[in-house]
Amino acid sequence: MDTFMGFAVHMDFEGQKLAERLFQIIVVAFGAVGWLWGYYVQDFHMTVLTLGAGFILACLVTLPPWPIYRRYPLKWAPAQDAPSAASTSDGTSSKKKKK
Amino acid sequence: MHTLLARANAVSAFSLSTLAALTFFCFASTFFINYSAPVSISAANIVLKNVPEYAVSREKNDLGALRFDLNTDLTPLFNWNTKQLFLYLTAEYQTQNNKVNQVVLWDKIIQRGEASVVKLKNQHLKYYFWDDGNGLLGHKNVSLYLSWNIIPIAGTLPTWSGTGVYKLAFPSEYTQGRSY
Numbered sequence: 648m649d650t651f652m653g654f655a656v657h658m659d660f661e662g663q664k665l666a667e668r669l670f671q672i673i674v675v676a677f678g679a680v681g682w683l684w685g686y687y688v689q690d691f692h693m694t695v696l697t698l699g700a701g702f703i704l705a706c707l708v709t710l711p712p713w714p715i716y717r718r719y720p721l722k723w724a725p726a727q728d729a730p731s732a733a734s735t736s737d738g739t740s741s742k743k744k745k746k
Numbered sequence: 747m748h749t750l751l752a753r754a755n756a757v758s759a760f761s762l763s764t765l766a767a768l769t770f771f772c773f774a775s776t777f778f779i780n781y782s783a784p785v786s787i788s789a790a791n792i793v794l795k796n797v798p799e800y801a802v803s804r805e806k807n808d809l810g811a812l813r814f815d816l817n818t819d820l821t822p823l824f825n826w827n828t829k830q831l832f833l834y835l836t837a838e839y840q841t842q843n844n845k846v847n848q849v850v851l852w853d854k855i856i857q858r859g860e861a862s863v864v865k866l867k868n869q870h871l872k873y874y875f876w877d878d879g880n881g882l883l884g885h886k887n888v889s890l891y892l893s894w895n896i897i898p899i900a901g902t903l904p905t906w907s908g909t910g911v912y913k914l915a916f917p918s919e920y921t922q923g924r925s926y
Contacts, residue, residue, distance in 0.1 A: 656750040663747040670757045678764045682771060689826040691772050691899050698768065702761040710753050 655712065662716025670705040677701020773901035776827040785818040785892045785908030787835075790868070794882055796920045808882035810837075810875035810916060816866040818892065818908060820856065830857040832895040833864070837914065839888040841881030849875055851890075884918035 650656065658666060681697025747753055791813040799807045814835070823831060834853040841847055852872040856862055875882075882888070890912040895905050 651750040658748060666753060667747055667756065670753075671760060674757070674761050674764050678768050682768050685772070685826055686775065689824075691769075691826045694768055694772070695765065698761065698765055702757065705757050705761070706754070709757065710750055712750075 658712050658716040659719050659721065661719040662712070666709040666716055670709045673705040673708065674698070674701050677704070769900045772827050772899065776825055776898070777901065779825065781823055781894075781896055781904060781906040783818060783820055783823060783908050785816070785910040787814060787816055787890050787892065787910060787912040789814045789890060789912055789914055792914065792916060793921045794916045794919075796880070796883075799876055802878075806880075808877040808880050810877070810882050811871065812875070812914070813868045813870060814852075814866070814890065814912075816864055816869065816892065818910075819863045820894070821862045823894070823896065824858060824862055827898045827901065828858060828896060829899050830855055830897045831862075832897065833892060834894070835890060835892050837875060837888050837890055839881070839885055841877070841879065841885075843879050843881060847877065847881065849873075849877075851875055882916050883920070884916060886913075886915040888914035888916065890914055 677700060678694075678698045681694040681701070684697060685691050685694030747756060789812045791811075793811045795809045795811070796806045797809050798804050799809070816835070820831060820833075832853065832855055835851045837847075837849045837851055839847050850873060852869065854864070856864075891907055891910070893905060893907040895903060897903060
């Protein structure tokens with residue numbers, strides 16, 4: 648399990664996909680609105696600030712591993728007994744199994 | 747994307763790419779704007795001397811001096827992609843030595859947010875009006891005009907000139923003594 652300063656930060660695969668899509672939507676939406684707002688008031692500073700707000704919101708929404716990103720845990724196959732050492736005669740196949 | 751740092755990296759990189767795109771669109775939205783503006787210039791106290799320019803040689807060259815009035819409103823030049831303006835007053839004339847002489851006599855920087863209406867009365871020149879010879883004596887067709895270099899937030903640095911030229915006439919005799 649991946650941790651950051653003692654906290655688990657893992658997301659499952661579906662959660663990662665959702666997180667990436669979410670921050671793309673948030674950043675682009677704030678950027679587009681900020682561009683229009685900056686054009687309206689003729690001040691590019693406003694555009695940068697709006698994009699910065701979008702960045703902070705995207706960080707809050709997608710950086711912590713909220714429960715919404717952990718709804719599809721991987722279903723692992725049940726553990727099987729390790730094959731006995733005598734049954735593996737080929738060296739290369741045993742190496743592959745170790746991986 | 748599976749760790750916090752990987753996600754932080756992805757969000758930062760994507761935000762910076764978005765900022766770069768927005769900056770480019772900002773530049774594109776101002777690229778075709780006409781940055782010319784009307785300017786009214788007039789000059790007075792025109793003095794012409796013939797003195798050695800020791801920085802170059804011991805030969806005597808023409809040195810002009812004058813006071814000028816300048817009125818222009820540059821507020822329309824400040825859009826969301828204008829960071830500052832560099833104004834400069836040029837004297838342009840033709841002599842036997844050179845087809846085009848251009849001497850910058852005065853300049854000024856206007857930053858975004860500063861007063862963008864220029865109203866000067868009886869202003870001294872900032873730089874010496876040297877000719878590289880004796881071309882100013884009796885010259886009746888010296889053009890004074892104001893140009894500006896637009897320093898943008900992003901994009902090209904266009905140079906524009908104001909519409910409005912003052913025709914300057916120098917006396918046919920050198921001024922003696924300390925008259926200015």
